[in-house]
Amino acid sequence: MAKDFPHPDPPPLGGGGDWSLSREAGEGRGPRSGKGGGNAPLLTIRAIDLYERPVRFVKPFRFGSVTVEAAPQAFVRALVHVDGVGEAWGGTAEMMMPKWFDKRPDRSPDETVDGLRRSLRLARDAYATDRADTAFGHHAAAYEIQRAACRAAGLPDLTAAYGPALIDKAVLDGLLRVLNTDFVTGMRTNRAGIDARLTPDLAGFDLDGFLAGLEPRPSVALRHTVGLLDEPVALRDLLARERLSRFKIKLAGDPSADLARLAEIAGVLDTAAGDYRATLDGNEQYADAAALAAFMDGLEREPALAGFRGRLLYIEQPVARERALGAPLGAVAERIPFIIDESDDGYDAFPRARAAGYRGVSSKSCKGLYKAVLNRARCAAWGAPHFVAAEDLTCQAGLAVQQDTALVALLGIADAERNGHQYGNGFDGAPEADAFLDAHPGFYTRRDGTVRLATAGGSLPTETLAVPGFASAAQPRWDRLSPLQNE
Template sequence: MSAARVRIGGARIGLDDVFARMPFRFGSVTIEAAVAATLALELSVDGRKITGYASEILAYKWFDKRPEKSAAQNVADLLSILQDAVARAETFPEGDIFTLWQRLDAEMRGAADGQGHNALMAGYGTSMVERAIIDGVGRALGLTFHQMLKGGTAGLAPGEVFPELADMDAGAALGSPPRDRVAVRHTVGMLDPIDGADLPRDKRLNDGLPETLADYLQDGIRYLKVKIAGDTDADLARLRRISSLMGRTDNTIRLTLDGNEQFASVDAFAGFMEAVRRDPDLEALRRAILFVEQPVERGAALSGHLDPRALDAIGLPLLIDESDDAPDAFRRAIDLGYRGVSHKNCKGVLRSIMNAMLARYHGNLRGVSLFQSAEDLSVLPVAGLNADLAVVAALGIPHVERNAHHFFNGMAHLSPRDVSAGLADHPDLYQPDARVGGRLAIRDGMLSIGSLQRPGMGFPPPDMEARVAPRDWTFDRLERRTN
């Protein structure tokens, strides 16, 4: 199958206000409200007219954590970046998916410094356009995301970025067939109630859904992602409570730690892990940890080789997340001693595919275990969540961080048309809920995702008429619920 030829036409952006079911804290910010952007991109695919779509929450204080930037400024920056990416892409000549992505990525990253943005933010704009193109090509040709990659429709040429991958086929790095079930890795945020002691009866939502970590473990969750704050005493006390809960469940629980850039160096994090190792109450929890995500702040994380003594003290593979801000970031991280990289659609789909290829190639070459994890707690139904899971399914990743179903109100932010289409097309992934229209269906800790194998990136066309145009939206719509 030859690569599809794509010409980009006009675009439309629509915004949804999203209010939290429960507040969520990560790093220095508490999220109680957010806005999600949906992009509709007109395309010509091998002469066929089609619209492709992409959707993502405008996650303030993740892409750009500078303290002088307010949440409102972060959102305005992300929206501006998206508009800039669309405007640039509309001028491109016809090309295949890979060529269009490569040119847009280079332009956006090249312009970022002059615009006062970091590379991670520039990548967000590129990724939205990239996903909309992939989605439109799949819809036009009747191909799933997995089929596009296996058949060469995307025109992926990894050897142009990484010479060592020139003779490697993308299919070698994919799950075959794509996964139809994936385990949920439940995020335990810094404000999350661990058990009933943290949530008095008069503070409960009583909406029929789990509210505490204890509730989720009783519901069959087997994987956790625990965020740590860099305050050793407080972190250890919280980990002891989590470990106690894990010991009282019938299921075997595995977990990951998210350092969330809270440590100045790998040596500082090694000191924290030494404290964990010395605590007899944390022995079982320590043995259950799979890996550690981005403990070192992004400015220092890739500044030099990781100290082997510090890595021995940590005793766990380290993964980059926020530091994965360029196509070659994981390749550089491998040489420095990192073993993993996160997949997030907001960082780029083709980048994740090439990272999977790098993990396979360099893992075999060096005789080490290199891997990808699936990390993105804030993807929302239907378009954003489905597209992310479609990539996870293609990559064959067995468990995925998922938590927007906990912090946000299911499909409450969507129009009736979006809710009806999501429930009708994906009865395995969503279930009706009279209060919010519909919500994610987690059964015994698992998501059933077989229905994502449909043309495009796995979702019905979004209702653009129900969304607010950027010119009509202001941040003060959220401020009554935003810190």
């Protein structure tokens, strides 16, 4: 049994403030494989605390066969210590979306959320060690332990990845605060110690050079999701208020019905969205490559979709995760790029998807920031046409959306799906709202009495995220959060 963490006194609670207890940088080298990680300090994780807060949506969000109207948001705090340098608390947050990580029909929505809670608790056990290592070294050491523990508990690998994904973000935040370093600088100098031990296909690839060569974007365009319950008339009204140019449209899996709905949406975009670009999300609803080919036939044949087809960038995860990587896409993959999302449940997923005809993979902080970075390195090693796209579930205002936006910008991705601002109600009365608004000008605005993302211009600035730590100069009110259920 993994040992329990000690629980030292927390730092002062509040909406802002500097958690760092020291301002000197440390050096070190953890065990590594491949070329990378040579500039990373060794750290110990002294505590991990788990919290949650309910989030009620302002409108139903339907993806695939699931409709969600509320879900809890998980919060994680980790105390990081670097010998001779100091220690600091780091934090993060992510939604616990029902029936996305685990879509098995015999699991209820509440059971799948409980699975995410269990993933967090098991990950806390997997990271419980007195051993000093790099931030990535702690992740790599816990990787198989977590997968084995979750499999023994009947949890799928995508659920298993959730707990480490949050702990890794909190640990990295704490480390960067100890070093008084912002996220982009810390990643470009590989202070996390990322190496190729979990991606043997990258052995010999210069990860340090790759990271140093990343050119973060000064802003990230918002890709607006049109959910299965969202009406085209609402999209037209939105475009009259906001300068959006990137769109993601959900598919339901019936080619004829999808094409008819798509023609309505395309009519709105063609007349109101200017020089737009779009993506399609199958959410695992298409049976196989033959069904996809039927959809593509209609997409290419329908006159009302001619303009839309020329602006379509890729199609995301059309086939169920259980079948997607075992059944090659075949000739349909030559007609449009396809990417995986729900199939991306481990470090071997992207190479397997590539062999099946997929050309891209999603970056989602809830699946793991290190995997996103290493998949981006694979694209650099493999060359065109491979790419990483930025997707999300519902990154809510605060730590979640800021950290994910910083990651997207670091990877050089031009736009990112953003759902939290339209399905959630901004900070929705959270006590830290004003602190985030003050700390990150241009990223948030106050509208209708609520602090929310500043979406009217169609993009989010990233300069305001260049602060010590992982992209946030404000913090949640940890004293106003509830402990993770079943603790």
